[in-house]
Amino acid sequence: MSVQPGESRRHRVVVIGSGFGGLFGTQALRRADVEVTLIGRTTHHLFQPLLYQVATGILSVGDIAPATRMVLRKQKNAQVLLGEVETIDLEKKTVTSRFLERQTVTEFDSLIVAAGAGPSYFGNDHFAEFAPGMKTIDDALELRGRILGAFEQAELSDDHDERSRLLTFVVVGAGPTGVELAGQIAELSRRTLKDAFRHIDSTEARVVLLDGASEVLPVYGGKLSRKTRKTLERLGVEIQLNAMVTGVDAEGLTVKEKDGTERRLESQCKVWSAGVAASPLGKQLAEQSGAGIDRAGRVEVLPDLSLPGYPNVFVIGDMMSLDKLPGLAQVAMQGGKYAARQIISSIEGQDPAQRPPFKYFDKGSMATISRFSAVAKVGKLEISGFLGWIAWLFIHLLYLVGFSSKLSTLLSWTQAFFSSGRNEMAATEQQVFARIAIERLRAHTDGELTPGADGSGADGSAANGAGANTAPAADRKTAG
């Protein structure tokens, strides 16, 4: 199929990605005399900063992931296409995307690329099977299933070592996501699940936050890092710093200390929040335009966020590298709005050489540690504790997309923070098994099935991966 919005004579803008950059860029074009085609590989926009609350049973999927076409339904100059962009041809000005077997070629006059980033395992991609990252709704639901499944399995086990492995949760990476996740797993075990089991004491679960750096939240450093550490320890989180993960398998991790010694950490449920790598589309763009690419795969853009030689192509958000700007929602949102303004100015006749450079307005960053406690840094101002938490609450509500999302989130928070209850404590078998099953299906389709990938391997390690967290051994076959 070939989509040609240019059948009318309006300027055609294609936006790749329905995250912060893509959505805000599209919305900023709502009054422009253009036709916008937003291509996203998911049907929804995603408020990633609250993913950890979906993973730990506080929020539902709908609270943080409104359907993109519903958000844009009143924007008459925008259409939404579902599909994974596979290729961008800068010379032909086309974007080729695929949804299932259907390929779509979309022509553009201007292009905004906002395909974001995924987890990085620093060359150890095989860790992903047992320690998935948390970037998508699927990741969060899988993690919820793995956390709750580990408690369920521990309740059934009579073996001391097995119980202890099942009740050890390891979060790799002590940045904002790792801190928030570790804090919430601790609260889940100490408050929400307290007294819910008869054979185990959920409050004795071990939550380990591990990082190769020498402090938690290294981006903040100093006082805020120390306060975060103290609050986490009060919650019962065990912090292990200067510790590099050198191996991950179904039953635990191998950790290398600063002095070079290696040790083993037995844990069934592990989650990776240690690094990010930009969308592989960045490499394509760099190769075609001659732009540089940094170690995280981000494209080195010009000061107007465009590619060298292609003033009509903008790369924004987590995919761009400019002035050491961090991977934050605000950078992406402001980048999307800026790119939209430059497109409008170009249509009005402005020479791209006259564009003002992109200027990021730093509104600060923050992380929650537990209920009623957060840390925030706005310029030189540092806030922590309850005040930080109020600021966190207000900002997150403000930026959630849609009034009903704000309302239902506020209700869920009221329940989670003022009682021990959480509304979203269900987990299904499919949530836990789907990723591995899909990966195997893809391997079959690609003809790359390796021995053991169907769960019949000699050591059964594949079948013992993420899925093993909830299913008793006899049931595992069904997931393969």
Ligand SMILES: Cc1cc2nc3c(=O)[nH]c(=O)nc-3n(C[C@H](O)[C@H](O)[C@H](O)COP(=O)(O)OP(=O)(O)OC[C@H]3O[C@@H](n4cnc5c(N)ncnc54)[C@H](O)[C@@H]3O)c2cc1C
């Ligand atoms: C768990 C977590 C917590 C975070 N917490 C915070 C926080 O507290 N504060 C903060 O400021 N930032 C936070 N961030 C970072 C913030 O979410 C990102 O910086 C921001 O989302 C970047 O926006 P983006 O538009 O560049 O990418 P994204 O928002 O990631 O959007 C990328 C979009 O592109 C789509 N896509 C990707 N590849 C393709 C393809 N090939 N074809 C079609 N579509 C594609 C994706 O599906 C997605 O819709 C967090 C991130 C995570 C993962």
